[in-house]
Amino acid sequence: MVYLDNAATTPIHPEVIDAMNKVLVSNWGNPSSTHGNGRKAKVLLEKSRRFFAERLEVDPAEVFFTSGATESIYIALQNFAQNGVKHFITAATEHKAVLEAVEDVCLKYTLKKTVLNVDQTGQISLEELGSILAGNELGSCAVALMHTNNETGVLHPIESIAKLTEKHRALFFCDCVQAGLFSTISPRKFNIDALSLSAHKMYGPKGVGLLYFNSKLKRTPLWKGGSQERGMRPGTENMPGIAGFSKAFELADTNKSAATEHFVRLKQLAVEHLQSKYSSVYIGVGEAPHILHFGIPDSRNMDAILLDLDLKGICLSAGSACQSGSQKISHVVQAMNLDPKYQYLRMSFGLMNTESEVLEALKLGFEPLHNHT
Ligand SMILES: Cc1ncc(COP(=O)(O)O)c(C=O)c1O
Known part of the structure; x- marks a missing residue:
């Protein structure tokens, strides 16, 4: 996992x-x-x-x-x-x-x-x-x-x-x-x-x-x-x-500065991977080093995407944990009036995550050739 x-x-x-x-x-x-x-x-x-x-x-x-x-x-x-x-x-x-x-x-x-x-x-x-x-x-x-x-x-x-x-x-x-x-x-x-x-x-x-x-x-x-x-x-x-x-x-x-450096590295890795694998991808502008908000073009609904990731052993969410489980579009995405052609996800990094596991998860979970883009 x-x-x-x-x-x-x-x-x-x-x-x-x-x-x-x-x-x-x-x-x-x-x-x-x-x-x-x-x-x-x-x-x-x-x-x-x-x-x-x-x-x-x-x-x-x-x-x-x-x-x-x-x-x-x-x-x-x-x-x-x-x-x-x-x-x-x-x-x-x-x-x-x-x-x-x-x-x-x-x-x-x-x-x-x-x-x-x-x-x-x-x-x-x-x-x-x-x-x-x-x-x-x-x-x-x-x-x-x-x-x-x-x-x-x-x-x-x-x-x-x-x-x-x-x-x-x-x-x-x-x-x-x-x-x-x-x-x-x-x-x-x-x-x-x-x-x-x-x-x-x-x-x-x-x-x-x-x-x-x-x-x-x-x-x-x-x-x-x-x-x-x-x-x-x-x-x-x-x-x-x-x-x-x-x-x-x-x-x-x-441990703030070391933690921040670690999060920034992982976030950068994820952004580079997503940008290289999708011809069109939304990368959020949020500056928090541990949170990456992104959108991918995917014809499946959010529950199907999350289920697929879950089956592959990748835990991330569509928004705050309190609203996943409901199929509603996040109130945050709605408030920001983001382009409805993307499905928006949140990847949030932790101190225990390593670069190699993040890369592995990205390769497994976000390969548009295998996904339904
Ligand atoms: C920004 C923010 N505020 C409040 C809460 C609620 O925190 P707690 O789970 O401690 O009640 C959360 C938890 O998701 C949060 O992310």
Whole structure:
């Protein structure tokens, strides 16, 4: 099997497994227990929080552990609404976890919603964003725009967006799930009020995520049930997950430039192969080094293409994992208004992929002579 779907999830790094095992075997206490066993777990919990705070250059009190990015996003946007936001602005290419959370929050609190269109390169118009913000009362808007698109690898111009949100005193939420392996995440530098991260996209376990939430904002727990995570996320903390996430983040953070070089090499290899084998191929412009969005002319439908690749032992996807399985065209491809004569796929590279296996998968899966072009 050649796994080329690392934007959907990554395998767990062996050092992460070791870190989790340690907790499972010898630090399995409940951090809320007051006895020694619980206090030992609490020490690890707060050490992990301080670790993330240091790396993100924020205050530990602004770091919350959650069950994953979807939960972080929902908590952040609901809390934005509780801070007096009247108008949410997002973009048509955001992950469903953001689009559906914005939809839900706006319905629940009767707020205005604007979904920005993107051009064929997946970019929003900064002029449009600026003029929408200028047309609203100062401090009344929230902007929810991702750092790196999970399907296309397109990067939003975070610094320019941050300048606009600062100028118009809008709150800024940034989904950074796909950015952690190659980019520096700095909420203060980019004037970000809340952001989400997910362990399983960076060689950590599933079921654990992080929310950064600016301490200048009011916090209102969304549900009751305990005072864990200062009420922001009641429920016993996933300690093996948090320990694994910390290790995964540490490895990713210290290995960014080597990882980026590796991804760039694999991506280049794939682009060259596709361009040499197809007389006509769409290569996405997304700059994320680990994500290649491409389109091939193929008369088969997407399910048939994916099944064929699967039978050949090649794992990649038509878009985000959450929507594969449904035959619908991805909302991202639709929003970008891409040429319908191509079938669009996402190949996403990982640290464990080698050049030879990528080449082998490309030769096996993408030879138009044998495909139905
Ligand atoms: C950009 C982006 N945001 C949010 C999510 C949701 O993350 P999680 O699986 O941790 O809930 C994903 C996962 O596919 C993603 O790629």
